Amino acid sequence: MHPASSGCPAYLVCARYAFGDGGTLTGSFVYDANTDSYSNIALVTTAGTDLAGYTYGVLTNGGALTLGVLQTAGAPVGSHFIQLEFVSALTNAGGTVSLSASKFQF
Secondary structure (H helix, E strand, O other): OHHHHHOOEEEEEEEEEEEOOEEEEEEEEEEOOOOOEEEEEEEEOOOOOOOOOOEEEEEEOOOEEEEEEEOOOOOOOOOEEEEEOOOOOOOOOOOOEEHHHHEEEO
16 A cells, blocks of 8 residues: 555555355456555456356446446457445555445445
């Protein structure tokens, strides 16, 4: 993580997160609080009993409290979407920010 005084974006890594159906979410992205923007999004879900696994990397919406992504570019219409909502706002200071378990959308 970069210190807040450096003005560099914080590199955030999603810890392994387990969904209720046994699937998981892993991956990483860069969030820059100075510009309120995301880059280098690479999120992957593994199959559970309800959904198959997918790779996500196309930003659809985002800010300090949410990140919405579609499957990788070129995915067909009707592709899967995931939105992550964070318990507190992301900053350039680094650290740990939890995901709101009740706020996953597919």
